[in-house]
Amino acid sequence: MKQISLRRGRGSSIRSRVLTIALIPSIALMLVGLAIGGYLIFDAVNGRDYAQRIRDSEAPSLPFFVQVQEERRLTLRELAGDRSQHATLTEQRAKTDAAAQGVAAHLQKFVGDSPDSVQRNIATLNGLLQKAPQIRQSADSGQLPLLDAFTFYNQILDQFVEGLTGLAQDAPNAENAYQRITAVPLFTAIDQMQRANALAAAAVAGGGFTDETYRAYVTEVGSYRSQLESSVSRMLPDVKAKFDQLVASDPWKAVTTVENTFLQNSKATLPIPEQTWLQAARGVSDAMMRGFVEQSGTATTQAVDDADRTLITSAIAAAIALLVAIGVFVIALRLSNRLIGRLARLREDTLDVAEIRLPELVDRVRAGEPVDLDDKGHFLDHGDDEIGQVAEAFNKAQQTAIAAAVEEARTREGTKAVFLNIAHRSQVIVHRQLKVLDQAERKQEDPEQLETLFQLDHLSTRARRNAENLIILGGGQPGRQWRKPVTLAELTRGASAETEDFARVKTAKMPAMAVQGPVVGDLVHLLAELIDNATSFSPPQSRVELRGNVVGKGVVIEVEDQGLGIEPEQAAELNAMLADPPDFGIMALSAEPRLGLFVVARLAARHGISVHLRESAYGGTRAIVLVRTDLLAPVPSDQPEDEVDPESTEVPEAAPLLPGRRARHRTEIPAERPELPVPMPVAPQQQAPEQPGSTLPPLPPRPPRVPRPETPRPEPIRPEPVRAEGRPQPVQPPAWPPADTRPQDGRPPQTRRPGPEAPGRPPLPQRRRQANLVPQLMEDRPAAQREEVREDTPELARNRLAAFQQGTRRGRDTEPTDDYTDLDMYGDRD
Template identity: 35%
Template sequence: MLLSLTALWAFAAWVTLREGVNLLWVAQLDSSVVGPSEPLLVELQAERRASMIQLGEGSTRTRDELKKQRQRADRTRAAFDESARAGIVSWAADDDGEKRLAELFGKLDGLAKIREAVDAGRMSRIKASQAYADITDSFYRMYGSMATLDDKTLAKDARTLMALSRARELMATEDALLAGALAEGRLSAEEHSQFARISGAWRVVADQAAADLPDADRAAYDKLIDGPAFTRLSSLETMLAQHGGVVDMIPFSAAQWQSATESALSDFNTMVLGAGDRVVERATPVAAGVIVRLILAGGLGLIAVIASIILSVTTARALFAQLQKLRDAAHELSDERLPRVVERIGHGEHVDVAVEAPPLQFGADEIGQVGQAFNTVQETAIRIAAEQAALRQSIRDILISLARRTQGLVHRQLSVLDVMERRETDPVELEELFRLDHLAIRMRRNAENLMVLSGASPGRTWRRSVPMVDVVRGALAEVEDYTRVSLMPMGDVVLVGRAVGDVIHLLAELIENAVSFSPPYTNVQVSGQLVANGYVVEIEDRGLGLKPEDLAAANERIANPPEFRITGTTARLGLFVVSRLAERHGIQVVLRSSPYGGTTVIVMLPQELVEMDANAATPEDEPPTSLPRRQPAATAAAGPAERPVARAAARPATRPTTLTAASPLRMAPPVADVEAPEERPSAEAAPTGRTPSGLPLRVPQANLAPPLRDQAPAAAPSNEENDDERSPEEIRAMMGSLQSGNRLGRSAAAKLIQDQQSGDDA
């Protein structure tokens, strides 16, 4: 509203101001250009007359008179140049006015050549008259471009006066032409013809201009034309016009002609100047009216605009205060109350909507009605937020309940499979049981994923530290295509018990992701080593890799895990689980491009989660480490749920290990989920039937059924005590390794036969 009102005032003020500015510029042009140019025009007319006389007579007297006239014209021109070239003129004149003024200056600069030609006698009277007429015409073109009054009546009067002035210029041209002829004593035919045209032209121009004069000025014009000066001039013109062709004897003297023309030109100029004064008198009330309109439109309009601004500002402040109150209430609802309500509901507290969303008072006007609508909105928003928070909590509880039930069933399934594996002797059936065992372990990890997404902790826990190599093996046991994973030496480092379950889960998600997104003919390499800040596990695949923006997005998701929402996408569910598990123990997980074209995942375990294995011998030249050493008693006191992992720590891992399909690994069930049987030593010396590295010696036909044996198998060099020490997991690993070797041998034999057949065909 203020902008539109101000725009209207500015338009009205500009329209009125424009008339005043126009009058100001016209007055400036009149005083700086038009006024100083009129004396110069008169002096140039006189110089033209003297030049024509000089060209006709050529005496010393006429030459001196011409010199004096030129000096007067030069002095008048200097005054005109100083006034017309002032900087204010360029502001007052428009483009056309500046162009005509520049043209006039150019014509005046050519005056020197005209004078030189006249003095040298190289120019006739006709050409000299035309040359001076060219200069005087530029004056009138300049006058026409500067007569730009907005008032139509005044503009018309100004054009009429210029037409009368042009008629006077024609009279002066006629006077100069005949003065030159009188000085020579004869009038040529060409001069006589030009004289006739000019004498008729100035009368036509004067009569046409006089028709547009006001009544008082028209009466003065008629009186002048009928007066004695113009009557005598008209008789002389008629007398000369009656002679045709060359006039060798002009019928009147130069004095008679000069007396008539001087009187006529003077009276005509006085009439024109008087008409100009009366135009100025008529322009005075117009200028006063412009000033009055400017005061009314500008001053009073400005006062109205200022009053409107004050009224609008005071009203807007009141409205702004109410709107600010409404805005603050909206920010408080979105930034404080809603998050607080959701958090309290998440903690299981009861929320009273009436207390959390008290109604706000905004008045009874339109803004007050908006405030009442906002009260309804905030009450509805808090109620819906409470319902949504309760719904999310219920969903989390349902997920946790389902996950725990699934986890319990999987543990029971694993126990049943363990019993079946122990009593099964058929290698084919045992392999199928191993596959079921592996699928059950993956089902357990999926159940744990639900618990992690729901914010709960998985049920698997370890009281004692576990060697890092067994932690990685436990993660491989939960990966479907674990046979493509190459395990490098992990070092003599153990992981503290409180982080074993989560680290196994984290590594399993990352390894499975690496296996899934790399070609089936490639391997995934897992390695680990000590660093200054802890322990690093590197998982490197040979896949196609990720784009830089995808890597940045994945690292951001891991470093700053967002809140899990049911409605969100599940494409990166594994990374969400990894981020939650890493956040729980302060583990850093970073993805980067691999030089082999795939992706490398770096898992940084902090120092407080890893220890040096006290059972591993440290060479004397090995550099010291800042990690604490695990005491040997920790392994001796391990529970039944940790015994398989502890046994794995006693076996060295000096060479990369490639797991096969027939050698599944499974971490023992957590302590909280199984009943602990009577504990047995788990760090005793290897039985005599094993290799120095701890692997069992193969006994021919030891695993065949009795009817299939050719002879009784040779007894393994072991005693009963050592046989009892072998756990079911070790037996299963042995069987798997045996079957894997058989399968590899059959594959190699089939390939050899195929190659031989191909050679025979060739």
Template identity: 35%
Template structure:
């Protein structure tokens, strides 16, 4: 009871010290990534839509109208991303009470944006009330940021609120920019309502900026001092004063206004970014403090454990010797005998006599409890061996069933492809030909899925080539098996050919990598394929321009690609990469992921020299493409 009571008391003490702060830090990070960051991005895009709407309201030109509708599409994508991130995470439950009202205001403002657009298109909004309708979401986002800064657990909360205040000044500058752009675009003076609103914006911006600057310390104020003393900032202040005095028509140029304000807005962004980096660096001691407290609790725990060990040693020397012997026998069982048996089963060897493979542990010592534990270990061993044998049989039967089903599907798809080829040769109507190409492409992708199932089940696809195939043609064949093939570009590359026996597997390997690159990158970006001969074979790079992966994710995936795992039917998130790993292992191909200079991910595939065939005078065997000729090049 003495060790039990001391350890329970230690657990309560350490939990009370560390869990609360740790969860608050974790929740703050989750809320920022799921709500704060996408909300800030959406607010920025809405402010730009407000500006373009004001310009169109002033000019009514087709160019400004086109820019406005293009920005609406950007805003819709940012709004969809924010909703998806909030839905995928659990950020709503982590909000502090004070931030729930601004969060609900943001949701309502985002939902009302479509109504604002309809009212604008119907001519129901003028320049004076346009900002009131467009700025509801940015205003709510700003209030949410202020509340989040006030609710932080770090000791530098005051400095954080000052930075948020300066960020609010930048937010108000965006309102000024749109309002004045609309007035200058019409070459007129302010109405009374517009002048009042502009004066409010100017006063608010200056108060927020000056208040934030006064409360910042020297280190955080340094990058913002550069902004405050810049020529562009002086020009903005001068233009604001002139506009407040009534100088608009013919005296303040729209181009000058936009140019100066855009420079100041960029300077705001750069200064806040630098100050934010300094501020975030200061927050690290708070996290270190959590770990220090955890270390203190661990030290106290070590003292309690040592005291418990002294009491236990004095009371049970004889029992310890028996337990050591039991431990050695159990260690041999867990580290030697069972792993050796599992390896044999994985290699496909048959185990017929479970008793011979799992003999019971010999009774150790004279203590009845220890002998009972030895008997329990023997029973566990026997059960584990039986379970492993049954699992191996089940895995083999499941693999066989999957291979049979996949080969049947593969056969039907091959027949369908031949039928489509015949129909394409007989068809002259362009519309019908386009539909046939789409169906052909869909069938080609279905065939790849069936072949992937065969690979996962331990089999080999039935497709073969008699002659070597050039690498460029092989890559075009892989592109043809990808859904979004129009985004894939195969760049010119040095000549090389792959042996016909490996062509089907290598096409499938590249198709899985290209599909993965296209699926995890924006739809307007390109997936690039480049290849060249190297000292040990032929290297091909598959590069996307998506968001990329973290270093931990890249290391985990590269480890999986180097050591293909067993098929886990419960884990279907990365079956394509499992297929790549198995095909690469089968032919000695090396596949490795690396960060791309464009921010995405680059998959480097090294085809060994043993797979390459000499290019002769014979015509290479063609690779069938399920896409219109020339697509993807």
């Protein structure tokens, strides 16, 4: 430990000394550059802030300037004796106050960092604005002389003009200050013109000028004309062009005509209508104000541009100084730390190989791609010195790791082959076992023995599905395949029939849609796994609901149980696995592997089917399976629609099955031919009305109906149906060849078409009417009870009898024909 510490200490000391030699001049140069650049940047920021504050203050200041001028004109008119516009004056005062508040807020930005003269102007302006209510009150009472009011409003605007002059003198450079100063006389001329117009308006309203007002009028007119003459030569070209157009316009001529008339004779009257003159004066004032805004705005824009250029130049200079310092430091560091740099590159290359390139090679090996162990492109090359020897040692370690990965991949492939071989062998054995059970079920007539055989059949079906699970996990393809589409109703029945607790599965009526043949086997397997999970993780007395619905993207099949559900965190993990199934590996399995859901994820990913788990309204789990539209097909014309709703309480009208056909446990998917719904296997029960050998209570006689001429057709066997004399018995045409109808209790057999008999099969058992009735049903009912029995139509009696007959004839199917592809090893079970 001490040797390691000493070695580290010596290395750190050498590095610090070398870096000190390089850092001292670099840091000194960088500090000088940053100081100069910082000063220039600070100066540019101040100049830009100054110009921006002036620009921001122009927006509220100009409206305030116009509102004060208008209030001055209306106040002088009222003091001259014309009180007809007092309401207008009151409204104008409110506008002036609102504009004054906006100006006061912006002027606060100039307090503290502006010249003393500007700050004095701001303070004086605030004092005058606070005095405005008192002046207005005196004016309203008529106690304020006209010239005093004129002077008060002039002082407000004079402070404004003096403030502009002070700001122009405080400009960051001489050129910008000159441009601002040349704009101030234009602003002064506009105000003086409006002063003269206000005095003239008061004189017109009061019947003429007084000596004082006339002298003030002459002074204002002369002053503004003198200011304009001195400002024209210093106007910007665009501003001067617009001013020349204004001078040549009619409003300017009207204002000039009125001024010249009053200058020649103070007692003269207006040469034009008063309203025309006032509109012309306002138009001229607004046009001149726009010229001032353009002249002043150009100076402000130039000041901002100058500040931006200075800022950019300063930033570039500081950046250059910084880059030079960094360049000197980098050069010195590279020259002094070349050895350390090579070691750092070796470390980076080693990490790149260990974290990126080596895992990619291992993945290629596991995927079965050929890898050349002697390929030098995967190795590090850092020369022949000591660092290169370290890299060569790592290359040898990398080569050993790749060789181990190749050997592991070969072992995995061999294990996978054995894995699939065992699964296929188990699959063949289970298939043979199912055939033996099939033969035993056909020969056996004892209900108890049949129930046991049915249980064995279900266990064998589950064993077959487990073998298929192993094949799927091993990357193989199960043997069961279909070429033709299969309806959703038959598909879901087949899936529920593969579960042990199929009796708990309640299937709703499915949409009249079919699934393409290549997808049927995997979708049946997927649904069977979900149904099996639902029945396994829910109480035995609860039911599992299976329903389907057509949606915009295809068909949704929902499997919903009433169990305890799944924790939200676990549900999120399972949904992530179902959306993106991970690579299967024995070592990757957790303590609770959930192979069924892993198989579901694999099958769903194979066909692009979406599977999502969510909480059920009952507290359990709802599995939502979305089958895309491109996996669906129209219902084949040779297959009947699903006419029976499993959730319905009505007795469906049964159609006779093919003679000699084997009984199903519940409902299984046919091998590319239509399959009628069949009941699930149940143990013999003691309820008489629905069991073989029982009879329905006799129906009360009804009046005979007029018979309809019908073609004679075979009728299903009924247990002593009550008929009215002279009335023909209605018949139901079968959809398939009728089943065998044997004579009962010595009665002659009914007319039927003979069906094919399966060779080598024992004869079907004979029914004996009323042989298994309970004593209560053997006795006659009292007449009163018979009267209470509701009248059943012949159609309802026929439907009941047909449903009963359908259940007893499930075991008389013909031998299934094999319409599967060569990969199908299970006949018409799947």
